[in-house]
Amino acid sequence: MTEVFFDFLCPYAWRGVELAAVLRGQGEPFRLRFYSLVEGNHPDNAKELNWKLTDQPTDQPTDAEGGEGYMSYQRPSLGAFLAAQAASQQGEEKAWAFTLALYRAHHEQKKELNEDTFVQAARDAGVDLTRWTKDRADETGLRAALRREFDDAREIGVFGTPTFVLPGGEAAYYRFENLTRDPDRARQHWTLFQNVLHSDAGIGTIKRAKNRPPRKQ
Amino acid sequence: MTEVFFDFLCPYAWRGVELAAVLRGQGEPFRLRFYSLVEGNHPDNAKELNWKLTDQPTDQPTDAEGGEGYMSYQRPSLGAFLAAQAASQQGEEKAWAFTLALYRAHHEQKKELNEDTFVQAARDAGVDLTRWTKDRADETGLRAALRREFDDAREIGVFGTPTFVLPGGEAAYYRFENLTRDPDRARQHWTLFQNVLHSDAGIGTIKRAKNRPPRKQ
Numbered sequence: 001m002t003e004v005f006f007d008f009l010c011p012y013a014w015r016g017v018e019l020a021a022v023l024r025g026q027g028e029p030f031r032l033r034f035y036s037l038v039e040g041n042h043p044d045n046a047k048e049l050n051w052k053l054t055d056q057p058t059d060q061p062t063d064a065e066g067g068e069g070y071m072s073y074q075r076p077s078l079g080a081f082l083a084a085q086a087a088s089q090q091g092e093e094k095a096w097a098f099t100l101a102l103y104r105a106h107h108e109q110k111k112e113l114n115e116d117t118f119v120q121a122a123r124d125a126g127v128d129l130t131r132w133t134k135d136r137a138d139e140t141g142l143r144a145a146l147r148r149e150f151d152d153a154r155e156i157g158v159f160g161t162p163t164f165v166l167p168g169g170e171a172a173y174y175r176f177e178n179l180t181r182d183p184d185r186a187r188q189h190w191t192l193f194q195n196v197l198h199s200d201a202g203i204g205t206i207k208r209a210k211n212r213p214p215r216k217q
Numbered sequence: 218m219t220e221v222f223f224d225f226l227c228p229y230a231w232r233g234v235e236l237a238a239v240l241r242g243q244g245e246p247f248r249l250r251f252y253s254l255v256e257g258n259h260p261d262n263a264k265e266l267n268w269k270l271t272d273q274p275t276d277q278p279t280d281a282e283g284g285e286g287y288m289s290y291q292r293p294s295l296g297a298f299l300a301a302q303a304a305s306q307q308g309e310e311k312a313w314a315f316t317l318a319l320y321r322a323h324h325e326q327k328k329e330l331n332e333d334t335f336v337q338a339a340r341d342a343g344v345d346l347t348r349w350t351k352d353r354a355d356e357t358g359l360r361a362a363l364r365r366e367f368d369d370a371r372e373i374g375v376f377g378t379p380t381f382v383l384p385g386g387e388a389a390y391y392r393f394e395n396l397t398r399d400p401d402r403a404r405q406h407w408t409l410f411q412n413v414l415h416s417d418a419g420i421g422t423i424k425r426a427k428n429r430p431p432r433k434q
Contacts, residue, residue, distance in 0.1 A: 155428065156428055156429060157427035157429060158426050159424075160424075163426055165426075165429075169429065170429060171425065171426035171429040172423055172424055172425045172426060172429075173423070173425075173426070174420075174423055175422040175423075176416075176419050176420045177419030177420075177421065178418055178419040180418070185417070185418075189416065189418040192412055192413060192418070192420075193423060196409060197425075197431075199405075199409055201393040201394070201395055201402075201405075201406040202395040202432060203391075203393045203394075203409075203423070204392040204393065204394065204424070204425050204430065204431050205391075205392040205422075206391055206392075206410060206413050206420070206423045206424075207377075207389060207390045207421070207422045207424060208387075208388065208389045208390075208414075208422070209373050209374035209375050209380055209382075209388035209389060210374035210376060211372065211373055211374030212373060212374060212382075212387060212389075213421065214387075214414075214420060214421050215419060216419060
């Protein structure tokens with residue numbers, strides 16, 4: 001089974017999860033995995049893991065966390081992960097439905113990652129709201145589940161989202177601009193990525209020069 | 218014509234130039250271009266260009282430049298570029314022959330980038346040594362030519378080597394582990410790279426997770 005590591009903050013991860021969802025519809029198995037960009041990029045974690053998203057509060061931010069910095073994203077990100085983890089306890093289909101609903105709300109409909117948006121995503125995904133609310137109350141359990149996800153990602157060396165881990169263990173970040181829900185196009189984009197990882201060239205990186213970004217379509 | 222930006226310091230650029238040389242043998246035009254990793258990664262250049270390799274001396278390093286830091290590579294790198302620029306004044310074929318000879322001396326035969334190695338590479342490449350020695354004496358002219366190369370690279374947004382710029386303007390870093398001089402394999406590796414840059418997914422980056430490097434063959 002292929003794993004896809006994502007963070008709700010990231011529009012590239014959104015495209016990656018949509019790609020995986022299309023392929024899943026064609027019978028290819030994918031597993032949703034959480035990775036925290038805020039934790040991964042935190043300066044205190046450059047050498048070893050000192051700052052954990054799973055140890056942070058979810059109530060209102062302090063003044064020190066406000067402003068433009070990425071630290072202001074920690075609460076929306078943690079809140080989204082906790083809501084998704086609770087939804088995933090209703091099974092794999094609900095996990096996918098909630099993840100796609102929340103991604104589309106945030107990146108397509110431009111809604112903030114807040115409580116109203118989480119609830120609407122749960123409704124849109126057909127999640128049992130009574131059970132979801134109850135499961136969300138077990139924050140200790142949800143945080144422990146998130147911690148296992150983030151630790152797995154760290155073990156693999158995930159540094160950005162989306163990162164796909166193929167059944168053979170190959171793992172790579174795959175950043176692309178153009179969302180597709182077309183089955184044939186999705187298949188082509190996925191095959192190309194796999195070909196890069198399986199090439200006998202031993203490809204480590206293909207990355208555009210900064211001033212020559214790929215075109216949006 | 219495809220351009221390939223390289224620095225003699227870099228083993229990945231060596232593989233890239235070898236790849237280009239094989240394809241060139243199949244009739245595909247490539248142009249050799251210089252990019253300085255030391256200048257590109259220099260902390261003084263993070264915001265704007267303040268430190269230029271082309272302004273540095275080529276005589277013995279000071280104590281401050283010694284040791285393990287990458288700054289200790291500035292003189293070998295500059296010396297190699299100046300020697301290659303002088304060789305290139307004898308035409309495109311000599312430029313390729315010198316570049317390959319110096320790369321192989323440094324990365325295959327593990328020789329240091331120093332005067333002895335430059336002279337041996339010039340001999341191996343069939344460079345006219347009398348003319349080369351005379352051309353090397355015009356250091357002002359050679360440095361001006363290098364400067365144009367580095368400024369072009371900066372304009373394109375090159376950040377590492379090898380970076381290939383396709384005839385359509387697409388530019389990307391292409392890092393792979395396995396050197397090939399086999400024509401069919403080289404063609405496959407090149408086609409795959411082009412497919413990534415031309416994909417309608419608008420791929421910006423494919424990069425392995427840190428703890429899952431590609432296998433050396």
